[in-house]
Amino acid sequence: MESLLFALNAVFPLILLSAFGFYLRQNGSISDTFLKEGSRFCFRYGFYAMMFTTVYKIESFEQIHWDVVGMMAAAVLLLFFIGLVAVIVFIPDDRQKGVVHQAFYRSNFATIGIPLAYNMCGDEGLAAAALISAFSVPLYNTLAVISLSVFTRHKQKHPVRYVLRQIATNPLILGVFSGLICLAVRPYTGGYRLSTGNLRFIYKAIDALGGIAPWLSLIILGGQFKFSAIHRLLPQIALCTVTRLFLAPVLAMLLVIFGPHMAGIRPFSSAEYAALFALFATPQAVASVAMADQMGSDAELAGQVLVWTTFFSAGSIFVLAALLHRTGIL
Numbered sequence: 001m002e003s004l005l006f007a008l009n010a011v012f013p014l015i016l017l018s019a020f021g022f023y024l025r026q027n028g029s030i031s032d033t034f035l036k037e038g039s040r041f042c043f044r045y046g047f048y049a050m051m052f053t054t055v056y057k058i059e060s061f062e063q064i065h066w067d068v069v070g071m072m073a074a075a076v077l078l079l080f081f082i083g084l085v086a087v088i089v090f091i092p093d094d095r096q097k098g099v100v101h102q103a104f105y106r107s108n109f110a111t112i113g114i115p116l117a118y119n120m121c122g123d124e125g126l127a128a129a130a131l132i133s134a135f136s137v138p139l140y141n142t143l144a145v146i147s148l149s150v151f152t153r154h155k156q157k158h159p160v161r162y163v164l165r166q167i168a169t170n171p172l173i174l175g176v177f178s179g180l181i182c183l184a185v186r187p188y189t190g191g192y193r194l195s196t197g198n199l200r201f202i203y204k205a206i207d208a209l210g211g212i213a214p215w216l217s218l219i220i221l222g223g224q225f226k227f228s229a230i231h232r233l234l235p236q237i238a239l240c241t242v243t244r245l246f247l248a249p250v251l252a253m254l255l256v257i258f259g260p261h262m263a264g265i266r267p268f269s270s271a272e273y274a275a276l277f278a279l280f281a282t283p284q285a286v287a288s289v290a291m292a293d294q295m296g297s298d299a300e301l302a303g304q305v306l307v308w309t310t311f312f313s314a315g316s317i318f319v320l321a322a323l324l325h326r327t328g329i330l
Helices: 002-026 032-056 066-090 094-105 109-150 159-169 171-189 200-224 228-263 270-281 287-294 299-326
Strands: none
Touching (some): 002 200, 032 200, 066 094, 066 109, 066 270, 094 228, 094 287, 109 270, 109 299, 159 171, 228 270, 228 299, 287 299
8 A cells, every 4th residue: 555655646746737737728827839838948958957967966987887777778778679660560650650669668767766766675776766867868868869750761861860960969868968977077076066066056056947847848748638639549548558557667677687697697686676667667758748749759649648657657556566576576
C-alpha cells in the first residue's frame, strides 16, 4: 500500500496539472497562441536550463560507475532498435513514427524516476539516479532527435546533415553539454561551484527557469488535449502505453539483471537496480510533447501518450516494483 500511495503521489500531480490546463483552455482563460508560444518557450529555454542544472549537480566524474552506465546505454539502444523495427512495420504515418518510437526507450526519469529511486533506496538510490541521469539524458535526447527527424528525411535534401544539425542545436542536448563542460573544468577552478559561490544568484535564476519547464509544459499539454482524438488514435495510444509501461521495463531489467553476469562484471547493488528500474519503468517524458510539436511530428499523439502512460503508470510501477522486491532485486 505504501508503494502504491507513493506511485499515486508521484504521477497524479502530472495528471492534475494537465487537467487544470484542459480546464483553462475550455473556459477561455488561455488561448491557442499562449499554448503555441508556451510550448516553444519550454522547449528552447526551460528544458535547456533543467538539463544544465541536472548535470551541474553531479559532484565529479570520479563518482561514475561506468559498468552501470554501459549496461544502461546497452538497454536503451536495444529498446531503440526494437522500436525502430516496430514503427517501420506497424506505423504507416511518418509523422507518428517518431512519437511512437520514443515510447520504446524514453521515460520521464527527471520528474518521476529520480524521486522513485530515492523512495526505494534512500540517498544511495538518489545518488545512483543522479549519476545515471547525466548519461541517460543526453542519450535519450539524441535518440529522440533522430526518431523525430529520420522519418521525414525524404523532405530534406541532405537527411544525414539535417539530423546532425537537429542534434547539435537541440536545447536539451545543449543544456547537458553545458553542464558537462562545467563538470569537466571544476577540478581546475578549485572546486568552485556557481550554486554556492558569490554569483549563486545566477545559478538560482537558471534553476528556477528549469523548474518551470516540466510543470508549465504539463499545463500546456492539458490545454492541447482533445478527447475526440482518443478513438482515432486508440491503436497508437494502446501500443505506446503497453510498450512504455510493461514491455520496455521488462526487457531492459532482464538485460541489466543478467547482463553483468554474462559480461563478467560485478553484480549491481540494490540502489543501482532501483535507479535503473526508475529509468525504464516511468511514463513518457514530458519534454517529448514539446519536441514533437517543435520538430513537425504529431504533437497531438505525443500528448495523448504522455497523459495515458502517466495515468496508468501508478499501477504498472506498483506491480513491477513489487515483483522485483519479491525476487530480492530491490
